[in-house]
Amino acid sequence: MTAYITVEDPFWCRTQPAGDGHLDWTGYRNEKGTASFHWRHTGYSALRIAYRIRTGQDPVGYAHATCEHPGCVAPDHVADSATTPRRAHHAGTITRQPNGSDDQVKALIGEGLSDKQVGKRLRTSPKRVAAIRAELGLPSGANRPLTFNDRWAANTEPVDGGHIRWTGRLRDGTNPAVLHEGHDASPRRIVFERLHGRPAVGRVQPGCGYGPCVRAEHLEDQPMRDNYHAIFGSAA
Incomplete structure (x- = not known):
């Protein structure tokens, strides 16, 4: 981390x-x-x-x-x-109300908000939100609820070095967070458990050296970190 x-x-x-x-x-x-x-x-x-x-x-x-x-x-x-x-x-100046960047719209879509909810939050047109949703290949709220995979696609992006960066909401301004099955959850923990087929123990953190990384293959839980230190400690 x-x-x-x-x-x-x-x-x-x-x-x-x-x-x-x-x-x-x-x-x-x-x-x-x-x-x-x-x-x-x-x-x-x-x-x-x-x-x-x-x-x-x-x-x-x-x-x-x-x-x-x-x-x-x-x-x-x-x-x-x-x-x-x-x-x-500025006196006498009429300025356009802020309407949010595309990244802000994508982040709120990834949180499961409807087009109208995103539009109200960012003071932008729901039609614009719907167009961005379509670009992401995500369903409208009328079709089906967003899945974790939908939210993952809307809130991640690949970066150099094979890493994947979380672009969505951060809990406490630091840790990636996502709405999953009605609860606030860690996307790192979810993809870690899907990859390894077991519950994570302790904190799930990137072991690749890139702090914002959420790529499943780059994540470690406490037993993996302990094992790493045990191996390199005995070899020292």
Whole structure:
């Protein structure tokens, strides 16, 4: 499991380039849509950390994105409301309400929300949500409930090195989480148990060195870690 040294480390692990210098947030968002995460038992705003990365200090007011890309957290696109008024607060300016990025829509679809629920949450058109759902090859809510495989497909992506990165919801801003059979569950534990045909013992973590990895073949539970240490310990 990745050991984060500074608060900037978990920030970078939850972002991905979106072109033109924009940066999408792939981590947790609260009910208001604010990008946030936990590090060392403390909650942080992704925009405040982005501002800190760019300037080396915390904002005096609210940290906010200055670009038009929905949900952008790129440090170069973040300013302090104490010195740069937020776009929505410019006098006489009518701005478009945030409607969520495609990744945000996919994450909520992966959680099992209907097109209308996603549209309401992100203030976007249910028709747009339905189109993204169709691109993912997922059924509409009227056809059948989403399966774990559906949610897995909507919330994972392959990355270099043969790893698979979880792009969906994170419990406590750190651990991958998914709705499964009506309960909040760990997708790592589910795919581990499917691969090995036995219940996992203890925490299931990537043993490949890539912290966000959820690929079943790269995961280890406590007995596997103990066995590894026993073998290499006796050979030392």
